[in-house]
Amino acid sequence: MPQYELESVVFHKDVLAYVDLGEGPPVILVHGLLGSHKSWGPQIDMLAEKYRVVAPDLFGHGDSDKPRGDYSLSSHAATVRDLMECLKIASAPLVGHSLGGGIVMQMAYLFPERVERLCLVSSGGLGPEVSTYLKAATLPGSELVLPILASGWVRRNTESALRHLGRLGLPVQPSPSAVETWRSLGTVADKATREAFLASVRAVVGPRGQTVSAKQHFPRFETLPAMLVWGGKDTMIPAHHTENVRQEVPNSRIEIFPDAGHFPHLDEPYRFCRVLEQFLRAGTEDASKG
Known part of the structure; x- marks a missing residue:
């Protein structure tokens, strides 16, 4: 069972709940549609052994307030930026699942100084196909x-x-x-x-599929370390979307878990944590050599 308690902060009169656990280099986990910090399962506890893990419940989700208003990618990205500012985290690697992947890519566009590297997990925004x-x-x-x-x-x-x-x-x-x-x-x-x-799903999806594309962000990946993790049996967002990135940015790291679904970090938690830690350590090793 999780060994942490939720904390909270008020932004614009609305309460945002979040997990802030562990010590060490920070890493930000951003969940997807209808998710919360709980959607990361055991990842928070495992990562917190070596990192300071921050996992918000986005507005409209989990234990955070659910105001009427803007649920666009930019609005969610601004909330993550505000939380980092509140917690005095100047920059960090960002890990985004599903909708969260679109949010962290929007972070890289709007607030590039905040994003050290990106891990996109079964991410939205990389192709039009999406579940019925x-x-x-x-x-x-x-x-x-x-x-x-x-x-x-x-x-x-x-x-x-x-x-x-x-x-x-x-x-x-x-x-x-x-x-x-x-x-x-x-x-x-x-x-x-x-x-x-x-409001969140209609901001990024239409009757024919995803309406928001991150393709304009692909050139950013040439200088921003990026890794994509996907389940080979994902029926929500197909794994072949990784090829859209591979074609544009061949240096991006891609990990496909053949037997996993839309939540590879839950289907194969130990493998996911190992792959993510390798990716995060590469950033530390690169910095120590500089």
């Missing part, structure tokens, strides 16, 4: 369908059906990626969370 579920969330009427899907009745009956299939001997053991997706879907039963989710 996210595209459906942008359609009129989705605000009426989501509370039904997240209702206790639907969730109880779905979980009961899975247990029944398990008793029949059918293989229904969900992956950690599937468990986290199911958990996060349940949060839209809350009206404020649902409204924030719809």
Whole structure:
């Protein structure tokens, strides 16, 4: 179980919750849609053995306030910048998952002095393809369908059906990626969370797929160390989006976990932590040689 407590700070009259754990060089973890610091699973504790780990619940998510307003990538990026300023972190490596990947790339564009290196995990913004579920969330009427899907009745009956299939001997053991997706879907039963989710997803996705592209940021990767980590079985955002970066920036490091889904850091936590620490240590080693 996690050994940390949430802290909080007020920005523009709204409370932002975050984890600040460990000592050493800072690293910032930015979760994705419907996520929170919990979406990082054991990564926070493992990384905190060597690093100062900061993991916010973005506005509209987790234990942070859910105000009505701007949920664009730029707004989220400004919040991360404000948190770094508050915590007196001048710059750090940023790790972004899914929507969080788009946010940290926007950070590199808006506040380049804050970003030492980027790790993009199953990131948005690298290609148009995205799951039908996210595209459906942008359609009129989705605000009426989501509370039904997240209702206790639907969730109880779905979980009961899975247990029944398990008793029949059918293989229904969900992956950690599937468990986290199911958990996060349940949060839209809350009206404020649902409204924030719809505002966030509609800022980057349309009926035909992702509407925001980070391609204009690719030249920045020539000088900014970058690593992409993806699950080969990701059904939310396909792993072949990594090729879009490889073609433009061949020096970027790419790690594909063939058997992982949309949350490779949950499906293969020890492998992910090992790969990430190698990437972070490379920054320290490079600095010590300078």
